Amino acid sequence: MATSLDLQEQEQLDAVKAFWNKHGNLITWALVLVLGAFAAWNGWQWYQRDQGAKAGALFDELERAATAGDAEKAGRALADLRDRHPRTAYAQQGALLAAKVQFEKGRADDARASLTWAAEQGKEPALGTVARLRLAALQAEAKQYDEALKTLDAAKAEGFEALVADRRGDVLMLQGRKDDARAAWQAAWAAMPEQVEYRRLVEAKLTAIGAPPGAAPAPASGGATAAPAASASVPASSAAPAAAASK
Numbered sequence: 001m002a003t004s005l006d007l008q009e010q011e012q013l014d015a016v017k018a019f020w021n022k023h024g025n026l027i028t029w030a031l032v033l034v035l036g037a038f039a040a041w042n043g044w045q046w047y048q049r050d051q052g053a054k055a056g057a058l059f060d061e062l063e064r065a066a067t068a069g070d071a072e073k074a075g076r077a078l079a080d081l082r083d084r085h086p087r088t089a090y091a092q093q094g095a096l097l098a099a100k101v102q103f104e105k106g107r108a109d110d111a112r113a114s115l116t117w118a119a120e121q122g123k124e125p126a127l128g129t130v131a132r133l134r135l136a137a138l139q140a141e142a143k144q145y146d147e148a149l150k151t152l153d154a155a156k157a158e159g160f161e162a163l164v165a166d167r168r169g170d171v172l173m174l175q176g177r178k179d180d181a182r183a184a185w186q187a188a189w190a191a192m193p194e195q196v197e198y199r200r201l202v203e204a205k206l207t208a209i210g211a212p213p214g215a216a217p218a219p220a221s222g223g224a225t226a227a228p229a230a231s232a233s234v235p236a237s238s239a240a241p242a243a244a245a246s247k
Contacts, residue, residue, distance in 0.1 A: 055085035062094045071105040074098045078114060082121075092122030096131060103138065112138050119154070129157035133167050145175040162191035166202055173209075182211050189213045 020027075062077035078098040081091040095118035103111040115138065118131035132155040139148035148171045155164045169184035185206050190213075192199040206213050 052088065052090075055081060055088040055090040058085070059090040059094050062097060066097050066101040069101060069105065071098075071102045071107055071110070074101050075110060075114075082117060086121060087123055089124055089127070092118050092124055092127045092131075095122065096127065096134070099131075099134065108138060108142065119151070125157040126160070129155045129160045129164070133160070133163060136167055136171060140171045140174055143174075145171055162188045163198075165191065166198075169202075169205065173205075178209060182206065182209060186211070186213060 058077055058081045062074050062081065065071075065073035065077055075098055078091075078094050081088075081094045085091055095114045099111040099114035099118070102108075102114060112135060115131045115135040119128050119135060122128045122131065132151050136148040136151040136155075139145075139151060149168065152164055152168050152171070165184050165188035169181045169188060172178075172181035172184055185202055189199060189202045189206065192202065203213055
């Protein structure tokens with residue numbers, strides 16, 4: 001009986017050896033790849049945490065400089081952030097913060113450069129759109145109207161459509177294009193929910209140029225029989241924006 005078991009064990013051992021000889025290299029490489037991928041993933045996670053911690057420290061330095069109103073020091077901290085950690089959200093947020101203090105201290109060129117970097121090189125689309133909205137305002141203030149409109153054309157993050165339209169209206173009005181500005185503000189007003197307080201400001205802009213949103217045409221003095229003639233006298237081109245804004 002013992003001899004029979006020994007023969008069975010020998011057959012099993014031979015089968016294992018044959019299997020390993022046939023598939024051993026494949027199994028070994030598969031294990032190497034799996035373990036290597038796991039090690040690489042752990043290494044990447046550690047690298048991301050390390051980079052985030054270092055970027056956070058530089059952002060804290062920039063924030064302290066901004067709070068103190070030191071535009072020069074904030075600019076240096078931002079330069080370090082952009083050079084060492086350009087793909088982090090800290091760098092983009094830092095550019096927005098540095099631009100604010102730079103503008104407040106009269107360094108408009110530096111502010112525009114910071115905002116341009118945040119808009120074009122930043123990682124987060126929403127922050128990029130915020131940067132473009134602020135950059136367009138600075139460009140318009142410098143009478144760079146065409147550049148401001150191009151900046152707004154590139155602001156495409158979802159959820160910012162109303163703010164972009166409002167800023168476009170501001171630029172167009174400064175450019176002397178009143179009708180285009182009215183259309184942009186009407187689009188902004190229509191896109192904003194009623195509970196948003198900023199909508200009141202857009203409404204005030206429209207009212208100031210004689211185009212309050214949702215305003216109905218003044219009734220004619222001839223009573224009900226004169227109403228069709230009054231409505232017919234309003235051109236379709238001027239009635240359509242008001243109707244769209246009231247929705």
